[in-house]
Amino acid sequence: MPKLVIIYGTGSHNTEMMARAIQEGARTEGIEVVLENVNDANKNDIWDADAIAVGSPNYNHAMMPTVRKFLSELADIDLSGKTGLAFGSYGWSFEATEGINEILASRGVEMMADLCVKRMPGEDDLEECRKAGVLLARNSKRMEVLYV
Ligand SMILES: Cc1cc2nc3c(=O)[nH]c(=O)nc-3n(C[C@H](O)[C@H](O)[C@H](O)COP(=O)(O)O)c2cc1C
Numbered sequence: 467m468p469k470l471v472i473i474y475g476t477g478s479h480n481t482e483m484m485a486r487a488i489q490e491g492a493r494t495e496g497i498e499v500v501l502e503n504v505n506d507a508n509k510n511d512i513w514d515a516d517a518i519a520v521g522s523p524n525y526n527h528a529m530m531p532t533v534r535k536f537l538s539e540l541a542d543i544d545l546s547g548k549t550g551l552a553f554g555s556y557g558w559s560f561e562a563t564e565g566i567n568e569i570l571a572s573r574g575v576e577m578m579a580d581l582c583v584k585r586m587p588g589e590d591d592l593e594e595c596r597k598a599g600v601l602l603a604r605n606s607k608r609m610e611v612l613y614v
Contacts, residue, residue, distance in 0.1 A: 468606040469498040469514060470599075473507045474521035475530035480555035480586050481523045487592040488519055488553065488581075491599025497606055504532045513543050517606035519551040519598075520570065522562040529554075529562035537569050546574030549605040551598060553581035576609075578602065 470492050474485040482503070489501045500511050504522075512518060520537065522529035552566035563580040571577050581598050583591040 467498050468516045468603070468609070469500070470517040470519065470602055470606050471500045471502070471511050471515040472519045472521070473502050473504050473533075473536060474553075475504040475523065475533040476521075476555075477523055477525065477530070480583070481521045481553070483587050483592065484553055484555060484581070484583055484595045485519070485521050487587070487595035488551070488599035488602070491596030492603040493599075495600055495603035495607070497603045504530070504536050507536055509536070509539050509543065512540060512545075515548060516609040517549045517551075517602045518545070518570070518575065519553060519602060520566045521553040522566060523554050524556040524559055524562040527559055527561045529565045533562075533566070537566065540573070545570065547609060548575050549578070549602065549609050550575035551578045551581060551602055553595070553598070555583050555585060555587070557585060576605075578605070
């Protein structure tokens with residue numbers, strides 16, 4: 467079964483709301499979905515994932531240090547051919563999602579367009595997140611066929 471892993475950092479739960487909506491959308495496609503706060507994340511969940519979504523809010527013009535550290539710990543895992551998404555809540559700038567995208571793309575992950583929500587997601591934003599989850603799930607099914 468295709469597998470999506472969603473890892474997120476969050477300070478005041480806005481990015482967490484996005485992560486949960488992405489999970490909700492992906493589950494409607496009947497794939498396996500693992501959702502983890504970066505503080506509890508296990509990099510061993512990543513190696514057999516077909517899709518990975520990594521989220522961080524913007525703090526001080528950067529992604530959260532915990533998210534950056536987690537990404538650096540993936541250095542010994544082959545990420546090429548996976549499909550990916552960078553997402554996060556922001557106030558006025560986009561360094562967090564841009565940074566996540568850049569790191570994952572440089573490791574060969576096929577990235578979807580970044581998903582950014584200003585401050586606390588409203589119902590329309592959450593619907594966008596659910597749709598992104600559906601897309602990720604559909605891409606992960608395609609990846610599983612291509613790389614098995
Ligand atoms: C100390 C602090 C620094 C922040 N720095 C930035 C920033 O550099 N760029 C930005 O777009 N938003 C910034 N924000 C706004 C947060 O990104 C925004 O509140 C976001 O919704 C937090 O998401 P979270 O609830 O997932 O932690 C900052 C907020 C705080 C409290």
